[in-house]
Amino acid sequence: MKEVRTRFAPSPTGYMHIGNLRTGLYAYLLAKKYGGKFILRIEDTDQERYVEGAVDVIYNVLKLTGLKHDEGPDIGGDYGPYVQSERRDIYKKYAEELIELGGAYYCFCSKEEIASAREKHNMLKDGPFRYNDPCKKLSKEEARERIENGESYVYRQRIPQIGTTTFKDEVFGEITIENSTLDESVLLKSDGLPTYNFANVIDDHLMKISHVCRGVEYLSSTPKYNILYNAFGWEIPEYIHLPHITKEGGKKLSKREGDASFDDFYNKGYLVDAIINYIALLGWNPGGEREIFNLKELEEAFSIEGLSKSSAMFDIKKLNWLNGEYIRKMTVDEFHEKALPYYKKAIKNPNIDLHKVSELLHVRTEVLCDIPEQIDFLEELPEYDTDLYVHKKMKTNYENSLENLKVAYDVLESLDTWNHDEINNCLMDSIKRLGIKNGQMLWPVRTALSGKKFTPGGAIEIADILGKAESLRRIKVGIDKLENR
């Protein structure tokens, strides 16, 4: 088998769409699986979409995710340049060659002319639109003369109007299409830059790409590319077209709703490994029942056979679960480090031992951005209603809550050493002495300490974190509330 060379060819639009990233991931995995090369190429032939700093976004995501490329604009390689706008002369040369080979012709029609012809056709609604281009009949000499005279022109692909073109895709199988349904698209624009339709063929060939991984949107234009390969007499690469990732309802993931880019998830506190793991599984099945794979493991497990044909809906719930799995797999210290920035958003009080908070939150966190609202009560006791003290299953009501809170206040106040075990023993002794259920004491105490219905950790852990003075203060507040109900 010859060397596997795959490429990731994003356009610098300023953000990394998650579906696009997945395509890059698969290209990377395929290369790694077979010990090949993964190449980064920048497709910036559309000047109108140029965005400042967008290439850095691409580098950054690749670096963060660990999809390390072997060749690319920043690190070079034997087949550069790797930025399409720097390959102008190359495209021009091949476009000229294609004219000679009969695979293309010079076209002087304006966009407007073609658009109006299309409109006219659409009114009739009769069969596929095919532009009957007068320029096709021009001789090369005539055309070149008009070019000399300064007319604006493009290179347009010439496609045989009879016959069919068949190609094989690794995931979709064999596909045959009537040549007559293929339109003769622009190869080189009047600004001298190529369109995707031309650049992808030239670059993939010159860069010796063995497997072309790209989205399904290119499936129907692939025959046009093969006609180009054939015109040049070049070997056709293996094609791997990947289905789309959609959101609920089969709609496209959108940039505007903040659910489409890698950064959107990264900034919300999703772990890189979890994101990669999740998107790898969206459209690819590893074969067994295992679902947790880090990048390294994916490299070994990946296979084209596991790729699916239908588009997959992005399910944030499953990502959340996976992210939680990765969080729980970390040590408490590792978690603590990741959680720290999120603690800062909710807690300013320097007396709170954040390590203890981490012990509580470690198994209770799925996404890091959920942290602040989970622990805001530690910073400040929220307003709460005394209804909270009444809990059927805990067998608590206003009366016994008040009584037990008073007991708790007294015994805790007399405590000299304030730590988890001391608090625990102290409270448990009282429970035993009074002959009540754990919950009848602990539920009111936890309520008084937190003012919340749900908290990470119970009364004892919270009291420990809050410290003696603050704990007693909050219990006192609870007692007052219940007395003045």
Place this chain on the structure above:
RNA sequence: GGCCUCAUGGUCUAGUGGUCUAGGACGUCGCCCUCUCACGGCGGAAACUGGGGUUCGAGUCCCCAUGGGGCUACCA
């Protein structure tokens, strides 16, 4: 409109003619653990889009219908 393409529970999927009374995971529901929540454990509900063929036998092959997606740009 034309062309291409896809189709198993709510979601991601396994299934390549008999082993399918359709398997796993997320989610969901119930129970257990338990001072709340979570973690963990156990259990439940939930799917082959429809119709025709082919075959002794079809989720699996073929055709049609329906529904979804894509392309139809001097965007990629």
